Amino acid sequence: MLIFFSLFFRLDPPILNLEKDGFFMDTYTLLDQDYVKIYGKNKDVFIAIQPHNIMGSIYSTVSPTSHDGKNSNRDKKFNGTVKHYVGDRFYVSNSDIFLNYTYRGGSVVNVFSLPRGLCDPEYSIFTTMQREAHISIDETFQEDRKICWFLNFKTPVEFEAIFHDGPKDSKLMIGDQKHLLTNHWYDIPPTKSILNGGLNRSNLIVLDAKKGHISLNISVTSGVPFADWTDRPSFFAKRNELLSYKKAIEGINIKCGDITSNEPFNKDLKMYITTVRNVKIWIWAILCGIIASIFGFTVVIFFVKPIRKIHRSLSHSDDLAKASRKTKTE
Structure with missing residues (x-):
């Protein structure tokens, strides 16, 4: 038991506490108490929460940025917290943003911190794991x-x-x-x-x-x-508009996690992108072979061998009966 608990705590990863500035494209796996701060002065920051089930909650908090790149201004209080759901894709412009995760499970988050104006946030499309x-x-x-x-x-x-x-x-x-x-x-x-x-x-x-x-x-x-069959290409939504939409659908008793939160946005714009997510044929062949092997093993162990054993037992009984009759005849 002591070895088990020692192994459990040894494998538990350290808490992820990051502060990021500059331009980058990165992916983070957030677990309980993990957080990432992104400083967004003169940047467009795009965030995508990968569409998988999570047991806990992921939040974003923003504040207008005014820091000049020095640490003295980085302790400014954050406000305006939003709870997010799997599949949310949103952006903020010229704002610092704080992402944190709580409770069990975890969430994979893609972050793109870009020079402001490199992309048109209203016409930006994300897709993953194809x-x-x-x-x-x-x-x-x-x-x-x-x-x-x-x-x-x-x-x-x-x-x-x-x-x-x-x-x-x-x-x-x-x-x-x-x-x-x-x-x-x-x-x-x-x-x-x-x-x-x-x-x-x-x-x-x-x-x-x-x-x-x-x-x-x-x-x-x-x-x-x-590939990941649960994802599909979608637009990024402005974070404030995403918040308003969440409040609207929660008002009519629809859980945000039951739909793609970005569906109402940018309906009149074409994405021009298709993704391939089907499994290669040799993977199916291997899976079919494994299933056939398991089925064959099960049949042999639970059906063929018992039947053969019963057959041998009956044959042995017949041999004994014949031997007994032969002895009596003699």
């Missing part, structure tokens, strides 16, 4: 548009991007945290392409589309044989 993601556009834009796709995978990925056609001032940028920090992106102008590019797990695609016809195709592929 095998592949494909972006395809062949459309004439009636006005300038900036579209961002935030992608998160289980492993590093490879990509191909072909910018078939577009106004000469249009620009396609692709990168991960390394490119974000150095500001040296995969920069693809119209009529150009990149094949066999590589990215880390969390990455960002930015299309700065000018008025006119845009035609492009992007494929991002990971090496995993299966």
Whole structure:
């Protein structure tokens, strides 16, 4: 018993208490009492809570930022706390944000802290844990548009991007945290392409589309044989609007966790992205083989062997009876 409790406490991870500044793309697993502070001066901070069941509660608290990058201003009181649910995707601009988790279980949170204006928060799309993601556009834009796709995978990925056609001032940028920090992106102008590019797990695609016809195709592929079926691409919602929506649906007795909280937002905008989440055929073959083996083992142990034992017992009884009759005859 003592060994068990020693092992339990030894495996219990230390509390995660982080303060983050600057630009980054990162993923955190928050457990009981864990928190992350993100300082958002001159930044757009995008947050996605991965769509899995959690036993506890995750909260965000924001305050308008006024710090000048020095620690003396980082102890400012936070206010305006919101309880979030799995699948929530939201952003804050030029605000410090505090994320914390309480109770059992845990939650995986993706955070993208970007230079303000790099993406249009109203036209930013997130998806996670897919095998592949494909972006395809062949459309004439009636006005300038900036579209961002935030992608998160289980492993590093490879990509191909072909910018078939577009106004000469249009620009396609692709990168991960390394490119974000150095500001040296995969920069693809119209009529150009990149094949066999590589990215880390969390990455960002930015299309700065000018008025006119845009035609492009992007494929991002990971090496995993299966994906998370519970996720689907969706827009980020402004945190304050998300809060108002939560209050509205709670007023009509609908639990926020029963629906995708971002569904009412950006309905008139196209996402231009599809994801591949089906399991590769060889995984199904292995699973079928395992199930067949278990079934065969069960049949042999619980049916075939007992039947053979009964048959041998009956045969032995017949042999004894025959031997007994033969002895009496003699």
